[in-house]
Amino acid sequence: MTKYTTLPTAAPVAATAVGAPSGRNANDPYSISDDDYSNLPVEARNKTWGDAFFDLEESSEIIAVFDFDYATMEDFNTKVGFASLAAFCLYPPILGVAMLGCTPCFLRRNVEWSARSQHVALTRDGIRFVRDRRKTCWGLPCTDAGRSSKTVPYDKITDCDIEEPAGNTCLCIANVLTTVNIDTASSGGPGNHKELNITGLQDPVGFKKLVWAMKRHNNTATANGGLSQRPIMAESMHRDAGSSSKVEQPSHQEGESISLLLREIRDELRELRKSGDAGGIGGGAASTAATVEAATEMVNMVAISTSADERQGTDNEEGSSSTNIV
Secondary structure (H helix, E strand, C coil), rough: EEEEEEEEECCCCCCCECCCCCCCCCCECCCHHHHHCCCCCCHHCCCCECCHHHCCHHHHHHHEEEEEEEHHHHHHHHHHHHHHHHHHHHHHHHHHHHHHHHHHHHHHHHHHHCCEEEEEEEECCEEEEEECCCCCCCCCCCCECCCEEEEEEHHHHEEEEEECCCCCCEEEEEEEEECEEEECCCCCEEEEEEEEEECEECHHHHHHHHHHHHHHHHHHHHHHHHHCHHHHHHHHHHHEEEEEHHHHHHHHHHHHHHHHHHHHHHHHHHHHHHHHHHHHHHHEEEEEEHHHHHHHHHHHHHHHHHHHHHHHHHHHHHHHHHHCCC
């Protein structure tokens, strides 16, 4: 049987294939690169598996593959299937349809096809569960079931527990398969829905331990990545501040032009007030003069505030330039 294993040594090494399939060099790396091997959790080392399903796909992302106990799964599910057929004796119409479909003849094969299509591996991103393309019913091409896969990211996992076998199925068949239940934030609800159920693993305890180890490892890597980005963010803010100071330079020129415009308006208002005073002392002339005088005072106030802002901005620029020189 083909078996792959990760071999820890003094220096980081890649996962190496032992007894690799034809067309593959036994010394070729299987899943873990030399540079990243030392960064993986301790639980990811010394893992062995015989399932070569993931050998030709995404091998660089595979951390470990966990084997199913296919023999036990086939034996248990076959017994349950025949027990269910025996129960149909109480319902002759259903039993007759099953006999016409040759269900007893293909029951064992369907159980085998279904069990051996399941594969599971832990990648760098999460749990990857695959149901490969498989035969169903009578094994004809028109009845094949397509391949399906599901990946549960580590950061979405809220619980990973083991359901130990207990009791009997169909009153007389002992439950012997262990189930690993994966929960996420979207799990639960009616019927206590689970995000992923994996039944029949040879090493469910090791699977659970490695899932939690990878989750902690990814959280730590994310936290360290966030800390390493802080100097970059500070430098970016510093550059943004420098660019904003450059952008603010034209605003002083705009302030000067506004101040000049206000002075011209003030001068015109003064001339208008003088002409009003010379034209007569009537009520209309008096009100016009009062209006012009109020407008002149407002323009003077705006001009004075604008000049003060300009002087403050100039002093700030001179202070920053002197600091840079020092």
